[in-house]
Amino acid sequence: MGFYDDRVLPHLINAVMNTKTTRAIRRRVCADLSGDVVEIGFGTGHNLPYLPATVTRLHAVEPSGLGVKLARERIAATTVPIEVIGLDGQRLPLPDASMDAALCTWTLCTIPDPVVAVREVLRVLKPGGVLHFVEHGAAPDAKVRRWQDRLNGMQQRLAGGCNLNRRIDAIVRDGGLRVEQLENFYAEGEPKPFGYLYEGRAVSD
Numbered sequence: 001m002g003f004y005d006d007r008v009l010p011h012l013i014n015a016v017m018n019t020k021t022t023r024a025i026r027r028r029v030c031a032d033l034s035g036d037v038v039e040i041g042f043g044t045g046h047n048l049p050y051l052p053a054t055v056t057r058l059h060a061v062e063p064s065g066l067g068v069k070l071a072r073e074r075i076a077a078t079t080v081p082i083e084v085i086g087l088d089g090q091r092l093p094l095p096d097a098s099m100d101a102a103l104c105t106w107t108l109c110t111i112p113d114p115v116v117a118v119r120e121v122l123r124v125l126k127p128g129g130v131l132h133f134v135e136h137g138a139a140p141d142a143k144v145r146r147w148q149d150r151l152n153g154m155q156q157r158l159a160g161g162c163n164l165n166r167r168i169d170a171i172v173r174d175g176g177l178r179v180e181q182l183e184n185f186y187a188e189g190e191p192k193p194f195g196y197l198y199e200g201r202a203v204s205d
């Protein structure tokens with residue numbers, strides 16, 4: 001990673017991922033989490049204020065050291081114990097069937113092989129464990145989709161490898177989880193190519 005990805009991008013992510021729209025979505029996505037939870041792509045800890053008290057420990061995975069540093073006030077403000085356990089969602093340093101739930105928000109767009117990351121989630125979830133997710137990805141409208149394809153290279157360079165055009169539902173299914181809830185919609189206030197969302201829950205059977 002270079003200076004921009006290391007030192008600048010985490011500050012940008014910290015700012016742009018904290019809007020009225022994202023906060024409302026985070027509240028819904030984090031609802032009902034409980035027990036040991038692994039979060040893939042912890043970022044700057046924007047989900048922490050929405051973790052229910054039923055979460056006994058959050059096992060955070062995040063490659064950006066600066067991102068984790070920027071989370072320190074949110075870490076200090078939560079009563080949930082937080083442990084940063086690793087750097088890469090594609091290789092979780094956790095035993096098989098050890099987690100009650102998993103959390104992933106706006107991250108499967110960026111992980112180089114997101115199907116591998118979902119397979120890792122499947123491996124570490126207990127049977128019946130649930131992945132709570134919200135991700136942006138490929139839109140159904142042809143015109144928006146063309147813009148997503150056009151802008152994808154620029155987005156990858158400016159946003160740390162983020163892709164605009166991934167089919168998130170297919171990725172979750174290909175990783176072996178059963179999608180039991182899915183809402184698709186354009187996020188309010190975001191340009192359509194960047195804001196087509198997949199919000200849902202997927203179960204390890």
Ligand SMILES: C[S@@+](CC[C@H](N)C(=O)[O-])C[C@H]1O[C@@H](n2cnc3c(N)ncnc32)[C@H](O)[C@@H]1O
Nearest residue numbers: 017041042043046064088089105106107110111
């Ligand atoms: C757009 S940010 C979202 C951050 C956070 N999840 C949120 O909701 O605000 C994407 C995050 O994915 C992280 N990331 C990139 N590659 C990753 C990987 N291989 N494993 C886990 N996280 C990764 C980035 O460092 C960044 O924090």
